[in-house]
Amino acid sequence: MSAPLLTIEDLTLSFATRRGTVRALEGVSFEVRAGEMVGLVGESGSGKSVTAYAAMGLLDASARIASGRAVFAGRDLLTLPRRELDELRGRDISMVFQNPRAALNPIRPVGRQIADVLARHAAAGRAEIEARTLDALRQVRIADPERRARALPHELSGGMCQRVGIAMALACRPKLLIADEPTTGLDVTTQAVVMDLLREAARANGASAVLITHDLALAAEYCERIVVMHAGHVVETAPVAELFGAPRHPYTGRLLASAPSGAATIEALTPIAGALPDLRRDDLPPCRFAERCERRAADCAAPSLRLEPCGPDHRVACRHPT
Amino acid sequence: MNVLLRRLLGVVPTLAGVVVATFVLTRILPGDPAVFFTSSPSADAATIEAVRQKLGLDQPLWRQFVIYVGALLRGDLGQSITTGQPVLTDLLQRLPASAELTIVAFALAVAVAIPLGVAAALRPGSLVDHLCRLIATAGVSLPTFVTGLLLIYLFYYLAGVAPEPMGRLDPFATAPPRLTGFLLIDALAARNGEVFVSAARQLILPAATMAIFALAPLARMTRAAMIASLGSDFVRTARANGLKWRTIVVTYALRNALLPIITTLGMVFSYMLGANVLVERVFAWPGIGSYALDALIGLDYAPVQGFMLAMAAIFVAINLIVDIAYSIADPRTGLFGHA
Numbered sequence: 258m259s260a261p262l263l264t265i266e267d268l269t270l271s272f273a274t275r276r277g278t279v280r281a282l283e284g285v286s287f288e289v290r291a292g293e294m295v296g297l298v299g300e301s302g303s304g305k306s307v308t309a310y311a312a313m314g315l316l317d318a319s320a321r322i323a324s325g326r327a328v329f330a331g332r333d334l335l336t337l338p339r340r341e342l343d344e345l346r347g348r349d350i351s352m353v354f355q356n357p358r359a360a361l362n363p364i365r366p367v368g369r370q371i372a373d374v375l376a377r378h379a380a381a382g383r384a385e386i387e388a389r390t391l392d393a394l395r396q397v398r399i400a401d402p403e404r405r406a407r408a409l410p411h412e413l414s415g416g417m418c419q420r421v422g423i424a425m426a427l428a429c430r431p432k433l434l435i436a437d438e439p440t441t442g443l444d445v446t447t448q449a450v451v452m453d454l455l456r457e458a459a460r461a462n463g464a465s466a467v468l469i470t471h472d473l474a475l476a477a478e479y480c481e482r483i484v485v486m487h488a489g490h491v492v493e494t495a496p497v498a499e500l501f502g503a504p505r506h507p508y509t510g511r512l513l514a515s516a517p518s519g520a521a522t523i524e525a526l527t528p529i530a531g532a533l534p535d536l537r538r539d540d541l542p543p544c545r546f547a548e549r550c551e552r553r554a555a556d557c558a559a560p561s562l563r564l565e566p567c568g569p570d571h572r573v574a575c576r577h578p579t
Numbered sequence: 580m581n582v583l584l585r586r587l588l589g590v591v592p593t594l595a596g597v598v599v600a601t602f603v604l605t606r607i608l609p610g611d612p613a614v615f616f617t618s619s620p621s622a623d624a625a626t627i628e629a630v631r632q633k634l635g636l637d638q639p640l641w642r643q644f645v646i647y648v649g650a651l652l653r654g655d656l657g658q659s660i661t662t663g664q665p666v667l668t669d670l671l672q673r674l675p676a677s678a679e680l681t682i683v684a685f686a687l688a689v690a691v692a693i694p695l696g697v698a699a700a701l702r703p704g705s706l707v708d709h710l711c712r713l714i715a716t717a718g719v720s721l722p723t724f725v726t727g728l729l730l731i732y733l734f735y736y737l738a739g740v741a742p743e744p745m746g747r748l749d750p751f752a753t754a755p756p757r758l759t760g761f762l763l764i765d766a767l768a769a770r771n772g773e774v775f776v777s778a779a780r781q782l783i784l785p786a787a788t789m790a791i792f793a794l795a796p797l798a799r800m801t802r803a804a805m806i807a808s809l810g811s812d813f814v815r816t817a818r819a820n821g822l823k824w825r826t827i828v829v830t831y832a833l834r835n836a837l838l839p840i841i842t843t844l845g846m847v848f849s850y851m852l853g854a855n856v857l858v859e860r861v862f863a864w865p866g867i868g869s870y871a872l873d874a875l876i877g878l879d880y881a882p883v884q885g886f887m888l889a890m891a892a893i894f895v896a897i898n899l900i901v902d903i904a905y906s907i908a909d910p911r912t913g914l915f916g917h918a
Contacts, residue, residue, distance in 0.1 A: 313819055347820030354819075359812040362831055364838075364910055373830075374820045411911060425820065 261288035262465050263312065263350075263433055268325030268335075270311060277537035281307050283545075285325070285491050286564060287484045289433065294459065294466040296476030296497075298512070299486035302533050305469045308486075309435045311335065313352055314342050329433065348378040351426035353455070355438035357419035361410040367421045368394070368406025371428050378429045393424040396461070397454050416447035420454060427458050434459050434466045440475070452479055473516045477501060482570070485509050488533045488545035491564060495571040505567050505578035508546045544575070552577045586902060590895050597891035598651065601884045602644055612636065612660075612878040634660075647884075656888070657881030661874060666885035670867055674889070675760025676747055677859065677866030681851050683763075683782055684789035688847070692794045693840065696801025697833065700809060711798050718795025723854045727788040727861040734784060742780050744862045749777045785862040792854050793847045800843040804836035811835070837908050845901030849894055 268285040271278050282304045289295050297305045310316050312327040312334050327334040354360040362370055371390045394402035397420040410418055419439060426434055436455060440448035456479055459466045470476050476483055483500050485493045493506040504510045511529045531549035543562040547553050556576055564574045613631035631637050656666035699711035734741035747762055748754055755769040766775035809832045817827045856868035867886055874882035906912045
């Protein structure tokens with residue numbers, strides 16, 4: 258087992274909104290090891306993206322980080338001065354976003370946008386930057402990169418825009434790539450192509466990756482380990498085979514039962530009862546899944562629920578795991 | 580370029596419409612110019628009739644129109660009865676005064692409004708943001724003649740730092756030889772610093788009056804467009820890639836925000852053409868606005884028609900310039916192609 262590249266430790270943060278404080282994350286901890294791809298899985302609103310944004314320093318002004326660290330290569334990203342963070346972002350950690358077309362500047366040729374990132378982080382002359390831009394486009398299998406580099410985002414398909422997004426994120430050969438729902442909004446065949454490219458490109462660069470998705474099947478196919486999040490908590494982390502073979506948290510079990518690949522027929526799919534609790538509530542229980550859980554017992558309301566080891570490389574935050 | 584040509588041809592029907600509208604508008608105005616220009620209470624019906632014939636007002640309306648259009652095509656805008664000069668000569672003589680005032684005011688407004696709007700958008704809720712809102716509200720709610728009078732009261736009457744609001748030049752200064760009609764430029768060309776300073780001092784209050792009026796919509800639009808583009812996904816991508824703050828604000832956010840700003844610039848400039856008339860009156864500025872106003876009060880048709888036509892032409896030209904500027908700023912139009 259190699260040393261962790263990124264360690265999120267006890268991250269707690271909230272958003273101050275006009276209608277109350279949203280307790281978006283509480284005690285979130287997980288790690289990403291060198292060279293591995295980790296899936297960050299959960300329903301919308303479970304805090305997957307917020308966790309990534311916190312690590313990247315992209316949070317809204319309304320966010321308040323109450324506690325926690327995000328240690329990347331020995332440095333805490335959450336307290337790093339702006340200038341040093343900007344040196345890291347795009348060079349050592351980079352991000353691929355959902356809605357690939359909107360994530361690109363609509364009036365700047367895509368090649369120029371990749372070149373902007375290279376020019377910022379690489380001490381290279383114009384010719385070298387241009388060559389590396391074309392290389393980056395070639396790496397994501399864009400045919401005729403010289404012509405495509407001059408295209409504007411609206412002239413490219415969604416899948417092509419996401420390839421550009423991946424090329425941009427990998428242009429400086431980062432150590433860590435965070436992909437936030439990279440295939441949302443793309444059609445199924447394109448999704449597979451984009452995901453293959455992402456994995457391949459990350460491997461070719463020796464980069465670790467975090468795949469944020471609500472699609473458990475997708476995460477199972479591409480990741481080595483999975484971190485399951487629910488309502489701002491990490492509820493379970495395990496290697497893929499372990500998680501699918503023996504899910505311990507009731508929520509993971511329900512996620513698996515609701516995913517198409519886990520069921521033989523549509524009838525066998527079971528939706529997860531109830532909804533995420535309102536994170537603005539003042540009386541959120543220690544286990545935020547308790548109110549939706551059929552295994553709930555009296556001691557579930559007891560405080561200080563923690564993520565505890567429950568198997569090889571397997572941890573769960575539940576007092577009555579399956 | 581083909582698109583540009585088509586856009587230019589589209590101007591023709593617009594101008595034709597303006598010709599008809601100005602003609603009809605001036606004819607349905609109340610008052611009888613023949614009576615007015617006979618200008619003698621004791622004039623008898625025969626004298627009035629003679630004047631009417633001399634002015635061509637005895638002809639049926641359609642014939643008057645045909646004569647008017649025929650003259651227009653020959654570049655003849657008619658004769659002003661009050662100044663006794665051809666309208667074209669009058670307009671050309673006064674246009675530089677108005678143009679100088681409008682352009683300086685416009686430049687002033689842009690120079691203040693865009694940085695102000697950007698600064699406000701970068702720090703919403705800050706002091707700069709509140710200042711931006713205050714100026715925008717003041718600019719909208721104060722009519723130009725009120726702002727003008729207020730500035731005169733403050734800077735000329737109370738503080739005494741501004742010169743007397745009487746036209747373009749100090750009465751004791753001699754105008755530089757006319758090259759462009761723009762006093763600032765002519766003074767520079769004549770290497771006459773004294774006249775330049777005098778002209779600039781005269782210009783400052785009326786230009787500020789118009790700038791305050793133009794500031795409001797510009798600053799507000801700049802702020803809104805910047806807030807939108809700073810919150811956009813592509814700015815987030817730029818931040819995630821650690822791009823320099825300047826690059827993010829200028830190359831990514833402002834370049835995109837420029838598109839709605841350019842549209843607003845065109846609108847604001849057109850509003851200013853209208854505001855001109857009142858500002859020139861308040862500051863005794865010898866421009867085409869006050870010329871047209873005098874003509875209108877004096878029931879002098881030809882200058883009014885000429886003024887409206889000139890304004891329409893300028894208006895159309897500005898729209899064309901805005902279109903071109905927009906095409907340059909937004910490569911998606913494909914007019915001034917990239918790739």
